[in-house]
Amino acid sequence: MSSIIKITNLRKSYGTNEVLKGINLDIQKGDIVGYIGPNGSGKSTTVKILLSILTDYEGDIEIFGENIKNNPVKYKSKIGYVPEVAELYESLTPREFLNFLGGIYGIDESEIDTKAMQLMDIFGIKESYDSRISSFSKGMKQKVLIISSMIHNPDILFLDEPLSGLDANSVAVLKEILHQLSKKGKTIFYSSHIMDVVEKISSRIVLIKDGQILADGSFDELKNINLDSSLENIFNQLTGFNDHTDLAKKFVDIIGGE
Amino acid sequence: MSDPFILKLIDKISFFYGFFGLDYKEIRKILKVKLIMDERRTSNISNVESKNGKTNLFKKSLIVYAFIGFFVGITMLSPIPLFIKGNIIFGLSFFMIMSVLISDYSSVLLDVKEKSILGSRPLNPKSINAAKMSHIAIYIFQIGMSIMGPALLMGSYKHGALFGVAFVLASILLIAMTVFLSSLMYFLLLKFFSGEKLKDILNYFQIFISIFIMIFYQVMVRIFEISELTATFSQGTWTHLIPSAWFSSFLILATEGFEDTYYIMSASLGLIIPVILFTVYSKGIVPYFEANLQKIFESSSNERYKKKKVGLLERILSRDPRERAFISLSKNIMAKDRKLKLKLYPGLSFAVIFPFIFLLNLASGLSFDEFRETLLSGRYYMYCYFSIMFVVSLLPLISTSENYKAAWIYKAIPLDNPQIIFKGAVKAFIIKYVIPVQAFICMLFLIIYNMTIPFDMILLLINSILAIVLAFKFSEKRLPFSEDFEYLKNNNMAMLFTSAPIYGGLALIHFISGNFTYGIFVAILVSLSALLVTWKKGFKVEWKGL
Numbered sequence: 057m058s059s060i061i062k063i064t065n066l067r068k069s070y071g072t073n074e075v076l077k078g079i080n081l082d083i084q085k086g087d088i089v090g091y092i093g094p095n096g097s098g099k100s101t102t103v104k105i106l107l108s109i110l111t112d113y114e115g116d117i118e119i120f121g122e123n124i125k126n127n128p129v130k131y132k133s134k135i136g137y138v139p140e141v142a143e144l145y146e147s148l149t150p151r152e153f154l155n156f157l158g159g160i161y162g163i164d165e166s167e168i169d170t171k172a173m174q175l176m177d178i179f180g181i182k183e184s185y186d187s188r189i190s191s192f193s194k195g196m197k198q199k200v201l202i203i204s205s206m207i208h209n210p211d212i213l214f215l216d217e218p219l220s221g222l223d224a225n226s227v228a229v230l231k232e233i234l235h236q237l238s239k240k241g242k243t244i245f246y247s248s249h250i251m252d253v254v255e256k257i258s259s260r261i262v263l264i265k266d267g268q269i270l271a272d273g274s275f276d277e278l279k280n281i282n283l284d285s286s287l288e289n290i291f292n293q294l295t296g297f298n299d300h301t302d303l304a305k306k307f308v309d310i311i312g313g314e
Numbered sequence: 315m316s317d318p319f320i321l322k323l324i325d326k327i328s329f330f331y332g333f334f335g336l337d338y339k340e341i342r343k344i345l346k347v348k349l350i351m352d353e354r355r356t357s358n359i360s361n362v363e364s365k366n367g368k369t370n371l372f373k374k375s376l377i378v379y380a381f382i383g384f385f386v387g388i389t390m391l392s393p394i395p396l397f398i399k400g401n402i403i404f405g406l407s408f409f410m411i412m413s414v415l416i417s418d419y420s421s422v423l424l425d426v427k428e429k430s431i432l433g434s435r436p437l438n439p440k441s442i443n444a445a446k447m448s449h450i451a452i453y454i455f456q457i458g459m460s461i462m463g464p465a466l467l468m469g470s471y472k473h474g475a476l477f478g479v480a481f482v483l484a485s486i487l488l489i490a491m492t493v494f495l496s497s498l499m500y501f502l503l504l505k506f507f508s509g510e511k512l513k514d515i516l517n518y519f520q521i522f523i524s525i526f527i528m529i530f531y532q533v534m535v536r537i538f539e540i541s542e543l544t545a546t547f548s549q550g551t552w553t554h555l556i557p558s559a560w561f562s563s564f565l566i567l568a569t570e571g572f573e574d575t576y577y578i579m580s581a582s583l584g585l586i587i588p589v590i591l592f593t594v595y596s597k598g599i600v601p602y603f604e605a606n607l608q609k610i611f612e613s614s615s616n617e618r619y620k621k622k623k624v625g626l627l628e629r630i631l632s633r634d635p636r637e638r639a640f641i642s643l644s645k646n647i648m649a650k651d652r653k654l655k656l657k658l659y660p661g662l663s664f665a666v667i668f669p670f671i672f673l674l675n676l677a678s679g680l681s682f683d684e685f686r687e688t689l690l691s692g693r694y695y696m697y698c699y700f701s702i703m704f705v706v707s708l709l710p711l712i713s714t715s716e717n718y719k720a721a722w723i724y725k726a727i728p729l730d731n732p733q734i735i736f737k738g739a740v741k742a743f744i745i746k747y748v749i750p751v752q753a754f755i756c757m758l759f760l761i762i763y764n765m766t767i768p769f770d771m772i773l774l775l776i777n778s779i780l781a782i783v784l785a786f787k788f789s790e791k792r793l794p795f796s797e798d799f800e801y802l803k804n805n806n807m808a809m810l811f812t813s814a815p816i817y818g819g820l821a822l823i824h825f826i827s828g829n830f831t832y833g834i835f836v837a838i839l840v841s842l843s844a845l846l847v848t849w850k851k852g853f854k855v856e857w858k859g860l
Contacts, residue, residue, distance in 0.1 A: 107725065107726060108725065109722065109726070129728050129729060129730045130728065131728075132726065132727060132728035132729075133728040137726045139722055139726075141719070143717065143719035143720045143722065144717065144720045145643075145647055145651075145715065145717045145720045145723075145795065146716070146717045146720075147646075147647060147650035147651040147716065147717065148643075148646055148647065148650065152642075152643075152646045155639075155642070156639050156643040156646075157639075158639070159635060159636060159638060159639020159640075159642070160636055160639050160727050160728075160729075161727075162635070162636070187510070188510050188650070190510075191510055
């Protein structure tokens, strides 16, 4: 099977600081890839490069079998993106924003409205369809962002911290949405810090640190190699972080004045 | 961390807080942080351009107020009767301070962070409130000083020290009254509106005051003309209703002694009413106020949604449905982004008013018939090019937004060519603002000129659109709504100068064409074809460099 996303030797530097040091990834259709790593390891940078938001990089990226440097636009009609920070034109209402996107993707206004209303209803925010986004809570904004990334029925989803601000119920819904989308052949590439979720829904987990891939495989494969039972422990072990008990003790001691 | 200068001043009167049973130590700590934050705001901006020594927005507006205060203060030196001078100064200060309070009070009141940061700490709520009130008081004091200070100095110079004392007393009472009245206004707004609606109304107040200040600069000249007239003031019972008359009576009593019962009566009203109002305010209104404040954060209000048909202009100017998506996005943002509106609307209203201010200058000293004759004998509608100038200088605004970071969306959607984004924004600007503004001005001039100049007005309308498209073509391209308002600092003025050849040239062609028979038709033809060409070719933009 040919891969839907193929990253070959991806390197990216900000000045002299090399953030990505040769990433190689082959992602198949229908994969749910959990892209994890400590803060500042290069996750968001990778996603931004995949979207051609950052264009100044070395290496090759093929999406839908075509190098995105040759055509940095066409593939975007079939991808959805949730950025790390939920920035939206907040003076608009969801209706106005989603209708704008509909106009871009060539979807009829009434179709967008029906779809969006139903989707917002599922997330429990239907009555806010005509309220300014600026009046929304963080979770509500995130929901609008998620809906706006999927409204055009994309084949690949890039989700950068899609769970931030969502309550437990909404997280459960989103997990199931991702699962069912993947069954329908959609490919999902997402990053998160919540290890339980990554552990449960990913068909494949890629762990990076300092711009390099440390581990790559299904959860079971990672478990067998690293002889550990939870992704959190594997994460700590692989990123070389094992003094959390000491650090915590110090912290508590300082608070108590000991 | 050294104490702010103002805080040291307040230390001197700290017994005042103890008098009301408040804990000054606690208040001082909170106030210190607030004042330090105010100062930081300065250094944040000046870090970027410390070479120019620019100060923060508040200090800048103080300079503007002081400028107004200076011109008003000059009347103090003029020979008009003191009572009238007093009325001019107090009336204007009253109006200014009140508008500033209503528009800017919101930034203090809307401080949500304060509640979550201070509210969770073991602080007496009374101290938090007192610190807030003191902060506002300091703020008002600074504004009051810059508006009325010049008049105080110049008046004391002319009328003596006793005048100064009376003036200070009157100012304090006047400020107390404005605080009361603006709070009452706020209270009523909070009672009847909530959430977004309320913020909208505050936004209109802010726009209004910016427009007022801009116009005030221009009308200044006329104020002096009025002041040259030997206006007489007839005493009557009804004048007791005017607050500025009360305070002016203070000045009369201080300079002329307690003789005229009219002034004694008026001044005592000025003393009693503010005191009563302020007591009512602190005892009666403040508690309700706090309770209703929460409403401002409510998000209950839905925007009224109307199914909009695509407008005729839009259909003529754009056939691409994707471009129309950008047009309606841009129209929506321009209509709703409050900070953007605060920059845009005063500029637009200025564009409307400016040609007519020129006409007024022309009218000075003439009778109505003489004025009419002069007007019709000349081609004064050429002043309209000044409004084109203003509208062009507003063009960089379409690159800015309150939520400028949301511009990532342009990169996430499939667009071969960014020109469609720019086309959408520029066309939205033209449809929503340029055409209505220019059409309105043209209509007025048509009426003034008895419908004798229809072709000049058509040419003007075409030229206004042409000027925008040309100015865009030669300007630096930034994605629409993708920049912080800082961006405007240099670019607004730069646009005014760099596009001078454009609107200047168009005005010149228009003017020369009037010297030939049928010249106007040639000019229309030339402008129209130039517009068609630039419309097709003027929007070429590449992704590179964006």
